[in-house]
Amino acid sequence: MTVPGRFGPYGGRYVPETVIPALDELTAAFERLRDEPAFNAELESLYRSFVGRPTPLYLASRLTKKLGTARVYLKREDLCHTGAHKLNNTVGQLLLAAEMGKRRVIAETGAGQHGVATATAAALFGIPCVIYMGEKDIERQELNVVRMKLLGAEVVPVSSGSRTLKDAMNEAIRDWVTNVGSTYYVIGSVAGPAPYPALVRHFQEVIGREAREQVLELEGRLPDEIIACVGGGSNAIGIFAPFLEERQVKLTGVEAAGEGLDSGRHGASIERGRRGVLHGSLSYVLQDDYGQILEAHSISAGLDYPGVGPEHSWLHDEGRVGYDSVTDSQALEAFTLLSETEGIIPALESAHAVAYLVAKAGEYSEDDLVIVNLSGRGDKDVHQAARALGILT
Numbered sequence: 209m210t211v212p213g214r215f216g217p218y219g220g221r222y223v224p225e226t227v228i229p230a231l232d233e234l235t236a237a238f239e240r241l242r243d244e245p246a247f248n249a250e251l252e253s254l255y256r257s258f259v260g261r262p263t264p265l266y267l268a269s270r271l272t273k274k275l276g277t278a279r280v281y282l283k284r285e286d287l288c289h290t291g292a293h294k295l296n297n298t299v300g301q302l303l304l305a306a307e308m309g310k311r312r313v314i315a316e317t318g319a320g321q322h323g324v325a326t327a328t329a330a331a332l333f334g335i336p337c338v339i340y341m342g343e344k345d346i347e348r349q350e351l352n353v354v355r356m357k358l359l360g361a362e363v364v365p366v367s368s369g370s371r372t373l374k375d376a377m378n379e380a381i382r383d384w385v386t387n388v389g390s391t392y393y394v395i396g397s398v399a400g401p402a403p404y405p406a407l408v409r410h411f412q413e414v415i416g417r418e419a420r421e422q423v424l425e426l427e428g429r430l431p432d433e434i435i436a437c438v439g440g441g442s443n444a445i446g447i448f449a450p451f452l453e454e455r456q457v458k459l460t461g462v463e464a465a466g467e468g469l470d471s472g473r474h475g476a477s478i479e480r481g482r483r484g485v486l487h488g489s490l491s492y493v494l495q496d497d498y499g500q501i502l503e504a505h506s507i508s509a510g511l512d513y514p515g516v517g518p519e520h521s522w523l524h525d526e527g528r529v530g531y532d533s534v535t536d537s538q539a540l541e542a543f544t545l546l547s548e549t550e551g552i553i554p555a556l557e558s559a560h561a562v563a564y565l566v567a568k569a570g571e572y573s574e575d576d577l578v579i580v581n582l583s584g585r586g587d588k589d590v591h592q593a594a595r596a597l598g599i600l601t
Contacts, residue, residue: 213402216525218518221401222485223381230388235403237308242410247303254299258332260289261296261414265422265579270549275569278432278576282552283419283447285583292555292584293415293443294325298394300411302329305392312387314338315394316380318345318373318439319510319557320352321584322396327361329394337361340379344371345509348592370503373439373513377487397440398517401488405517412446419579420450427577433458436581437560438531439475439511441520443583452528461520462564464506465533473505477516478524478531486515492524507536507596508556508589536596538563543586543593555584556593 213219221231241247255261264287268280285293298315305313313330315337317323323339330337339356343365346353356363369375377400384393398405398412423431434451436444438461451457466474474480477492484493486501494502494514504514523529534542539556542563547553554562561580572578586593593599 215405215519215522218491218521219402219405219489221488222490223401223488224385226385227388230384231401231403233308234304237304238403238407241304241307247307251300251303254303255296255414258289259295259299260287262418263287265419265426268550271546274545274549275566277569277574278572278578280565281423281431281577281579282582283415283579285415285443285581286552286554286558286585290321290325290328291587292321292325293412293446294322294396295328296414296446297396297408297411297442298322298325298329301392301394301407302333302335305335306333308392310335310390310392312336312338312391313394314340314380314383314391315396316340316373316376317396318342318376318512319508319555320345320349320356320588321510323361323363324352324355324359326394326396327356327359330361331359338364338383340364340366340376340383342366342371342373342376345373345376349509349588352588372504372509374501374504381487397442398445398519399440399487399489399491399515405489405519408442409445409449409519412442413449415443415446415581416448416450419447423577423579429577430454430457431577431579433460433576434579434581435460435462435561435564437462437511437557437583438516438520439464439513439557440515441517443581445517445519447581448529459529460564461529461531462560463531463533464508464511464560465535466505466507468535469533474533475504475506475511475513476533477514478520479533481516489518491518491521492516507539507592508560510555510557511560532564534560534563534567538567540593540596542566544597552582553586553590554582555586556589558583
């Protein structure tokens, strides 16, 4: 990061003046507490006893045999409490909110996992919670809506625009502008205005630190490649960050190609986007010739977003991380493949990373070592996947 709040030219704060004091307050609190021993001791205790860390690094031996290629390990973020990596971040941010004396938290959610994780952490800390969620996502993620309500959160349906994550984030920002003095906004990905991209990265780096230590213990060396899905990009940054200086480790982010990159129905912001401002930061964004934000599409609600975190944009431009994409149909095939070979039903988001591995299997040798970040479990996606696969009508 070249200057505070920036990753090369990306990032920054493109927000109403009314929220600048709140961002300054959050930045000061984060900078003060991030290295504070008591804060970190409490965070580490919560990671162990509440989140369920460390998560295993699992050798997917049957998948490895099926592909007949590289040795494949899965970083099992699906085994975190609530079923995804999102809780790493929300526990950290709620701890910050409590330290800052905030009396209310809000969040946006797409697939529902960040909403569930925020509601879970809010219940843990006893802070009232409001979750904004697009009506389209409410329809396809009913289980997570029920979970949020059971956890005591108020779920607010968003009917504007595409009725997905982008629009939920718009509504959350409107709420925050109105209630900025008392409300803490829990952003779920490495997106949004500074300091959120760096703050979320900080809380998700635990994934990569663990994976690095675990692979050295299991294999005696670093992996040849790490693969992670990318929507906003928090799980990917989380596992990539501790390996960025290890230039021999290839890092690959996998976006949603949806119905195909030429179909206009995809979520590949890096592959098909251009520099633009979305939700408070400069990054790669899906937009038309007039700068209007385009509607994204993915079978995965968590990848159905027309932007990407600013650090990902910078890592792409710098050539440190390679970005590719897979289609809905490829993700569904990988969803089934991992379920049948390993007894692990992945989130449709995570299935995109597995699908990339499958597509590139012929390019690996038997000596190669690959880690796939399994960012979440697929309970939330079972009905949607079953309908797409023809198992349910």
